[in-house]
Amino acid sequence: xxxxxxxxxxxxxxxxxxxLNVVLxxxxxxxxxxxxxxxxxxxxxPKYYRGAGPATYYVSAYIGLVLATTGLITLPAHLxxxxxxxxxxxxxxxxxxxxxxxxxxxxxxLVVSVIAAIEVTLLSRFAFGAGLAVSWPGVVVAFVICALxxxxxxxxxxxxxxxxxxxxxxxILLWFVLLMLGGAGPPPEVLxxxxxxxxxxxPLWHVTLALQDPWLGRGWNWPEMGIAAAMLVVCGxxxxxxxxxx
Amino acid sequence: MTAAITVxxxxxxxxxxxxxxxxxxxxxxxxIFGILGPNGSGKTTTLECLQGLRHRDGGDITxxxxxxxxxxxxxxxxxxxxxxxxxxPEHLRVGEALRLFAAATPGAxxxxxxxxxxxxxxxxxxxxxxxxxxxxxxxxxxxxxVSDPEVVFLDEMxxxxxxxxxxxxWDLVExxxxxxxxxxxxxxxxxxxxxxxxxxxxxxRGRLVDIDTPAGVVARHGGSVRASFTSGDADLAWLSRVDxxxxxxRRDGRIHVDGDAHMITHLGSALLQHDLDPTDLRVVQxxxxxxxxxxxxxxxxxxxxxxx
Numbered sequence: 268x269x270x271x272x273x274x275x276x277x278x279x280x281x282x283x284x285x286x287l288n289v290v291l292x293x294x295x296x297x298x299x300x301x302x303x304x305x306x307x308x309x310x311x312x313p314k315y316y317r318g319a320g321p322a323t324y325y326v327s328a329y330i331g332l333v334l335a336t337t338g339l340i341t342l343p344a345h346l347x348x349x350x351x352x353x354x355x356x357x358x359x360x361x362x363x364x365x366x367x368x369x370x371x372x373x374x375x376x377l378v379v380s381v382i383a384a385i386e387v388t389l390l391s392r393f394a395f396g397a398g399l400a401v402s403w404p405g406v407v408v409a410f411v412i413c414a415l416x417x418x419x420x421x422x423x424x425x426x427x428x429x430x431x432x433x434x435x436x437x438x439i440l441l442w443f444v445l446l447m448l449g450g451a452g453p454p455p456e457v458l459x460x461x462x463x464x465x466x467x468x469x470p471l472w473h474v475t476l477a478l479q480d481p482w483l484g485r486g487w488n489w490p491e492m493g494i495a496a497a498m499l500v501v502c503g504x505x506x507x508x509x510x511x512x513x
Numbered sequence: 514m515t516a517a518i519t520v521x522x523x524x525x526x527x528x529x530x531x532x533x534x535x536x537x538x539x540x541x542x543x544x545i546f547g548i549l550g551p552n553g554s555g556k557t558t559t560l561e562c563l564q565g566l567r568h569r570d571g572g573d574i575t576x577x578x579x580x581x582x583x584x585x586x587x588x589x590x591x592x593x594x595x596x597x598x599x600x601x602p603e604h605l606r607v608g609e610a611l612r613l614f615a616a617a618t619p620g621a622x623x624x625x626x627x628x629x630x631x632x633x634x635x636x637x638x639x640x641x642x643x644x645x646x647x648x649x650x651x652x653x654x655x656x657x658x659v660s661d662p663e664v665v666f667l668d669e670m671x672x673x674x675x676x677x678x679x680x681x682x683w684d685l686v687e688x689x690x691x692x693x694x695x696x697x698x699x700x701x702x703x704x705x706x707x708x709x710x711x712x713x714x715x716x717x718r719g720r721l722v723d724i725d726t727p728a729g730v731v732a733r734h735g736g737s738v739r740a741s742f743t744s745g746d747a748d749l750a751w752l753s754r755v756d757x758x759x760x761x762x763r764r765d766g767r768i769h770v771d772g773d774a775h776m777i778t779h780l781g782s783a784l785l786q787h788d789l790d791p792t793d794l795r796v797v798q799x800x801x802x803x804x805x806x807x808x809x810x811x812x813x814x815x816x817x818x819x820x821x
Contacts, residue, residue, distance in 0.1 A: 272616075273612065273616035274616075277605065277613050280604075280609070281604050285604065349602070354602060356599050357596055360564060360594040360596055361617050362586070362590050362617050363614075364617075
């Protein structure tokens with residue numbers, strides 16, 4: 268336990284010292300939110316944004332985006348870099364338990380996501396009058412499941428991509444696709460035909476729905492949480508199987 | 514002296530390549546044991562098998578009475594490791610690294626003392642990326658020692674260091690031994706092996722071709738001691754009758770005398786008896802490098818002969 272606590276403490280510091288992490292997780296959602304909520308305001312239109320006010324709609328979408336950012340970019344690049352640079356080998360040669368190395372990554376992912384989610388919520392509430400969650404328990408449960416699901420995606424990508432640079436490149440590419448199609452981009456109603464199909468294949472869209480439904484007061488979305496749980500099991504299982512220490 | 518490490522018939526294959534092929538040796542407690550050999554001769558693989566970082570295909574290994582494969586966790590707590598080609602996160606600071614590795618080991622030493630002892634205190638808040646090669650090596654060795662290990666493994670600790678930093682590193686290794694810790698080191702540098710190691714093993718293509726003190730290896734494989742001087746005397750036939758002299762030749766206006774390690778004193782005495790006192794007497798002792806190169810080449814030739 269002491270190793271896990273110390274490693275998590277150190278990893279949080281390392282996260283904050285990497286400018287790309289800070290920009291992507293803490294600054295970018297704010298910039299997008301300011302632009303989108305500034306342009307579209309928060310007046311509901313039944314035809315767009317699932318009938319919610321745009322700012323209210325985007326809060327949960329951006330919380331989902333933060334989870335995707337840690338899972339697609341920061342965690343895989345960190346893990347692949349650790350393996351590539353021999354850090355994992357060094358951990359293994361000392362008595363650092365393997366589970367504490369992975370556990371610290373999960374803990375860091377959760378902590379930074381919670382901070383970013385609070386940041387996004389408060390900013391959209393006070394700057395743009397966005398609505399707060401209708402069902403907090405539903406949002407919290409969906410948040411935990413979805414955060415763990417994207418952490419599992421991160422472990423999987425970190426296991427199969429050889430270097431930090433490769434992981435960053437692949438991660439940013441996937442992240443842009445998810446950004447545009449996963450709910451944080453255009454309102455879902457304008458995505459028709461092939462784009463609609465692509466949206467439904469996007470993991471982030473399901474995560475967004477799982478977070479958004481309790482947020483907007485539409486109850487717990489069990490099917491979407493089930494999809495997130497499936498991501499967690501499949502990617503987590505594959506990631507743990509494929510993860511090499513060197 | 515008790516054996517800290519025993520290795521019997523160690524084998525490790527990568528595909529069809531026998532990286533380590535029946536290696537056996539012992540390392541005594543408190544000893545500095547060096548593993549020498551050309552690139553790809555199985556040095557690092559041997560070291561990794563000893564630490565349980567790699568599965569062996571055959572043979573028995575005991576380190577501190579433990580099997581590195583079956584009792585990996587117990588062993589890891591009692592050994593320290595400085596690995597080749599293994600870095601730390603760039604933004605990790607010196608103090609944080611020591612504190613982190615200390616937290617990983619129950620019963621670790623006070624990392625602040627270690628930081629002081631290894632001259633890293635003024636670098637406490639420096640990031641790993643900003644450290645010089647010598648400072649990094651000092652940090653790696655300090656990290657290897659944070660668990661207060663009984664055996665330390667050092668893999669090419671001084672590769673890439675400037676001469677001054679290498680000498681500092683050597684002093685550090687002697688300090689490790691001074692604490693009673695057994696040291697196993699892999700090196701490419703003959704001066705390093707000669708200065709530090711109580712005994713060395715030479716690995717060539719996965720096999721241990723000799724194991725002894727550095728002086729013993731030199732005596733066995735270094736070739737002859739060579740002396741040369743100028744002399745106007747025409748008749749020097751008596752020289753070849755001096756004890757321990759193997760051959761006498763006249764080249765480039767100098768007399769060249771080859772023989773074994775005892776030749777020099779006998780030669781000197783004989784020269785004085787013949788009223789010769791050359792002021793330009795040059796003596797070349799075979800070095801560990803000579804012995805090493807001969808060992809490697811003769812094994813390669815034997816390999817070619819076998820292959821042919």
